[in-house]
Amino acid sequence: MSEALIRVENLWRRFDVSKPWLNRVIEREERQFLTAVADVNFEIRKGETFALVGESGSGKSTIAKMVVGLIPASSGRILFDGTPMTGTVGADMRAIRRRFQMIFQDPFASLNPRWHVGDIIAEPIHTFGLASGADAANQVGKLLDTVGLSAKDAEKYPHEFSGGQRQRIAIARALSSRPEFIVCDEPTSALDVSVQAQILNLMRDLQDELGLTYLFISHDLSVVRHMANRIGVLYLGRLVEVSEGKSLFRQPQHPYTRMLLDAVPDLAMSGRRRKPVEGEIPNPINPPSGCAFHPRCPVAMDRCKVEAPKDRDTPIGRAACFALEMQPA
Amino acid sequence: MNSFARAWDSDIAYSFRRSPVAILATLVSLAIILPAIFAPLLAPYDPFNPASLNLMDGFTPPGEPNAFTGNVFLLGTDNQGRDILSAILYGARISLFVGFSAVLFGMVLGITLGLLAGWRGGWVDSLLMRIADVQMSFPSILIALLIFGVARGFIPQDMREELAIWVLIVSIGLSEWVPFARVVRGSTMVEKNKEYVQAARVIGVHPARIVSTHILPNVLGPVLVIATIHLALAIIAEATLSFLGVGVPPTQPSLGTLIRIGQGFLFSGEWWILLFPAVTLLALALSVNLLGDWLRDALNPRLR
Numbered sequence: 001m002s003e004a005l006i007r008v009e010n011l012w013r014r015f016d017v018s019k020p021w022l023n024r025v026i027e028r029e030e031r032q033f034l035t036a037v038a039d040v041n042f043e044i045r046k047g048e049t050f051a052l053v054g055e056s057g058s059g060k061s062t063i064a065k066m067v068v069g070l071i072p073a074s075s076g077r078i079l080f081d082g083t084p085m086t087g088t089v090g091a092d093m094r095a096i097r098r099r100f101q102m103i104f105q106d107p108f109a110s111l112n113p114r115w116h117v118g119d120i121i122a123e124p125i126h127t128f129g130l131a132s133g134a135d136a137a138n139q140v141g142k143l144l145d146t147v148g149l150s151a152k153d154a155e156k157y158p159h160e161f162s163g164g165q166r167q168r169i170a171i172a173r174a175l176s177s178r179p180e181f182i183v184c185d186e187p188t189s190a191l192d193v194s195v196q197a198q199i200l201n202l203m204r205d206l207q208d209e210l211g212l213t214y215l216f217i218s219h220d221l222s223v224v225r226h227m228a229n230r231i232g233v234l235y236l237g238r239l240v241e242v243s244e245g246k247s248l249f250r251q252p253q254h255p256y257t258r259m260l261l262d263a264v265p266d267l268a269m270s271g272r273r274r275k276p277v278e279g280e281i282p283n284p285i286n287p288p289s290g291c292a293f294h295p296r297c298p299v300a301m302d303r304c305k306v307e308a309p310k311d312r313d314t315p316i317g318r319a320a321c322f323a324l325e326m327q328p329a
Numbered sequence: 330m331n332s333f334a335r336a337w338d339s340d341i342a343y344s345f346r347r348s349p350v351a352i353l354a355t356l357v358s359l360a361i362i363l364p365a366i367f368a369p370l371l372a373p374y375d376p377f378n379p380a381s382l383n384l385m386d387g388f389t390p391p392g393e394p395n396a397f398t399g400n401v402f403l404l405g406t407d408n409q410g411r412d413i414l415s416a417i418l419y420g421a422r423i424s425l426f427v428g429f430s431a432v433l434f435g436m437v438l439g440i441t442l443g444l445l446a447g448w449r450g451g452w453v454d455s456l457l458m459r460i461a462d463v464q465m466s467f468p469s470i471l472i473a474l475l476i477f478g479v480a481r482g483f484i485p486q487d488m489r490e491e492l493a494i495w496v497l498i499v500s501i502g503l504s505e506w507v508p509f510a511r512v513v514r515g516s517t518m519v520e521k522n523k524e525y526v527q528a529a530r531v532i533g534v535h536p537a538r539i540v541s542t543h544i545l546p547n548v549l550g551p552v553l554v555i556a557t558i559h560l561a562l563a564i565i566a567e568a569t570l571s572f573l574g575v576g577v578p579p580t581q582p583s584l585g586t587l588i589r590i591g592q593g594f595l596f597s598g599e600w601w602i603l604l605f606p607a608v609t610l611l612a613l614a615l616s617v618n619l620l621g622d623w624l625r626d627a628l629n630p631r632l633r
Contacts (some may be wrong), residue, residue: 026420033513065527068531069531070527070530070531077468093533094533096533097532097533100531101531101532102527102528102531104524104527104528105524106524109523109524110523110524110525110527111525111530112525112543112546113547114545114546116548120525123529123532127532127533127534128532170528173528237505244555
């Protein structure tokens, strides 16, 4: 593992969810903000797969969108290979944009239904002026070949393909600008279980072949276990634990991580009693005081209700929990 | 499979073949539109050339020889001896030209403003949609009358006659952009959040290019239906304005002008001057409207 390709520093994102101005004046309400991402720090090293996991509404996708610049951060910085993503404009930004790509969750929405597959895959090539004419068509054919489709498929429309094949097309598009870093926002959660493994293996093969770095967003722990070198666990927009992938499953540190792992269905029928995750993720407009997890935490103390825990090192990474400070590391 | 066979096999063609109303409406529309396009070749007389008119031919009943000249006119003549059949052919030409052009103008304007409102959102959206709301609260014929009157005020006297038809097109077009804009705005707001648009944004495609190449092709479906239905409305609007005497100049009578001329003689027994242009207008507007209704149902996946 070498130096960091992506560094996320003190990243915050608040959404304005206030009612319209007139309603606020009449109903005498304050402006309301939803904090989707609160003070998140992590780095992604070159060549690794960094996974973000968490329940619905934990801010996974918001972070992914901020990393690729689809939505601006409220505060904090995202550095791509040392260059800040905000404030970089023009040719410099174009040069950075060519180096990252995104694969989306829903392959039925991520391909323009009115475009030929060949044009979809060639769009980054044309946008960055990497090739044109027959040269571009040639590259599209090779990309289709790389992702396990046929070069002839370039003339078809997306609706002629199945979900898994569409996701292959989306991967081919993501690869077409020859990026180093790909953000994968739940790339398999819209697919059949039987197809998921094919897509995941394709992504791993491509990573080995092209030396790609992945930011992998998922709520599916078995998928994450298969893919990730390191895992960040998000709770209510806060990164509660970042650990080495394999170790996290063996010895989860944060109580929330433990809770998530206990809830995973067990196909081996080992007879282990599954503990459902208790309670629901709180309202992010009005988060709990202190540690955001304390209302659901089995080991919560009085201190957790007042004070927010800071990140501390654990044997396998870092986590933010007071309970971890009690026991010797 | 060649493209004709593919078109024949498509869902829409199947629905067309199964709908007697759509087939009949198409035949009636074509029976009016085609002769109107080829009016200079088909019309037995030139109704706009005063030199070719003989006042003695005036008020000839349809199919009967004139009492003085002995000339026979299939659909009779009006008070000035103009052949009604020729006048209808030329009149339908003008009505259709104004109708098509006005819908095209309103459609382009509506699509542009709808894309702008839907893509930008915020105050641009609020402003455009409030203008649309205000305009929708007036009958569109009143709006067209207002615009027509104001525009005529700005145009010098000697150019009014030749510009009248363009002013009419702009007035009717401006009075009908709202439904296009609303539908396009709604679809744009749905499409712009889809992931294929985000994929284009990630690679930094210029917004104008995203709107024109990604979003526009995906919002045009419903626009086609509105355009067809509004073609009938535009033809009726043109006829209404011409009937009221504010539309095309009397030297280029449209169907509406003919009806206005004809209604003056209805109670003195010369019924054919009113009846034939009115029936033509009715058949044209009705068949285009029925086609629009059929198209709306045929393109609605929930009704399949």
